Ligand SMILES: Nc1ncnc2c1ncn2[C@@H]1O[C@H](COP(=O)(O)OP(=O)(O)OP(=O)(O)O)[C@@H](O)[C@H]1O
């Protein structure tokens with residue numbers, strides 16, 4: 101597993117890293133080699149190149165000025181200045197803490213030799229509520245029984261602050277350089293951050309540990325340990341991981357992967373490879389992750405997802421940023437899409453048991469969910485249009501960054517005072533209709549979701565195999581700048597495999613696996629636009645959720661497959677002439693636009709962005725034959 105022993109076991113003399121000692125103590129040769137040849141990074145992103153350069157005197161003083169002005173944003177208080185002011189007595193440690201033997205056996209050692217006073221190990225949701233209410237000033241119980249918390253300065257993920265340790269293994273396998281989400285760090289810098297996180301956790305009066313599993317397929321189950329400072333983070337992971345039975349917990353043993361979440365404490369911006377006081381560091385070989393300077397809980401779930409994106413393809417299992425459900429006849433659908441395109445909303449379907457809303461694997465026996473819970477966006481959530489998700493927001497659910505009435509504690513789901521990215525985390529069985537265990541046979545339909553804020557892509561179209569690959573690799577959606585005053589232009593974003601931020605291998609490795617699996621199992625691919633119609637953002641309107649649901653129903657009933665089709669210009673998409681429950685005039689986007697010239701201009705402009713984005717993938721990497729690469733390229737808009 102780990103390539104380097106714990107700092108204290110290695111017997112590193114203080115400062116031993118900066119001046120390699122003449123007669124090395126018990127330090128592994130690989131580590132010494134790494135220190136001797138300072139990190140070499142041929143493909144290092146420009147950003148990181150700058151970070152590593154020693155600042156000259158002028159820049160340094162400018163930086164210091166900046167530092168004085170901007171005391172770490174992550175230290176901003178998370179307290180709500182309202183709510184109960186009840187004083188509680190301190191609670192006794194759960195007897196389970198002692199039984200579990202953590203302090204004796206499993207506690208990560210730091211050179212400082214500190215140990216936490218109390219470890220709260222796998223507390224129940226009720227106990228975690230009590231701790232959150234006692235120690236986290238942002239925590240409140242809302243009228244539905246859910247626990248509302250605030251994540252502090254960071255209310256979304258920080259992709260620019262993610263680092264992956266580049267060592268012997270990852271150097272060869274991971275996708276580095278231009279276009280990749282993987283910014284490197286060296287092992288020593290990782291250990292510095294790890295030590296910082298562990299030392300922080302150790303000076304707290306108590307820390308929380310949650311042990312659980314990922315991957316519903318028993319053959320691929322992995323044990324994950326989360327060590328964190330906040331009760332709400334422990335409850336979040338209780339919801340998002342697969343919860344162990346009492347027996348499984350007793351026999352848990354050594355975890356396969358450990359997250360040290362010291363989110364309330366910042367990184368040191370002047371450490372190597374750091375660009376801010378936030379850092380999310382993944383060390384594949386050590387099977388560890390360190391979080392500093394962000395309390396946004398999504399970092400933990402997406403950190404594990406990134407790790408699965410590395411480990412699963414090694415076993416020829418495809419990891420997917422997708423939702424998944426199963427029909428009454430056992431037909432499985434995958435819902436791919438970037439954030440906010442509808443994976444959670446559309447995979448939650450009263451007639452089709454939910455397998456999962458966000459992270460899946462497709463292996464030789466079919467699909468399985470990675471997680472044990474869902475993390476639903478809840479901005480604008482309405483009980484009428486999303487009743488299942490609304491009902492899931494009850495006791496045990498973590499509500500991150502929502503706003504509620506001071507007196508009644510009724511949540512106002514329309515309020516974006518804290519962020520647009522409000523979230524609800526609940527265990528998967530809080531959805532009425534779920535498939536347990538969360539596994540299923542090979543998918544029959546693969547639905548690629550995009551939210552086209554330009555309003556030029558049809559609400560539904562059937563894709564040929566090369567088109568499916570082209571759109572999967574492109575990973576298109578559009579962001580609306582709706583929250584900023586005066587900004588009305590949508591912005592096209594492309595994220596490879598509909599989850600570029602989480603890829604560890606080159607996108608073509610995942611694409612090649614998907615193509616092979618879809619062909620082998622005869623899956624049909626669809627492109628569903630859950631975005632705008634009748635004009636771009638600002639002129640047109642977002643397609644009604646009820647229409648999108650009718651489209652999804654018609655895919656599942658087989659009605660769309662049997663429909664007559666017409667082709668669209670430029671993207672050459674096959675659009676059904678009729679779809680039950682959807683006005684036919686909505687199906688061809690051009691028909692909805694008053695200004696046809698403007699439509700064509702917008703369409704051409706989007707096509708141009710697609711083509712320019714795709715250039716980087718044209719060769720197919722080392723993962724796809726020239727022949728297939730050319731076929732996929734042939735599916736580009738003309
Ligand atoms: N026509 C539509 N189809 C789907 N969702 C819609 C539609 N119109 C509005 N919405 C809203 O868009 C949002 C889709 O978000 P959803 O949580 O499903 O995203 P996601 O793909 O799961 O993203 P993430 O990966 O960030 O969790 C929901 O808030 C939903 O109510």
Ligand SMILES: O=C([O-])CC(=O)C(=O)O
Pocket residue numbers: 256257398399402438439458475
């Ligand atoms: O991970 C998150 O923060 C939310 C999410 O599902 C995504 O962004 O895809």
Ligand SMILES: [Ca+2]
Pocket residue numbers: 443444445457458475476477
């Ligand atoms: Ca989601």
Ligand SMILES: [Mn+2]
Pocket residue numbers: 421439458
């Ligand atoms: Mn997601």
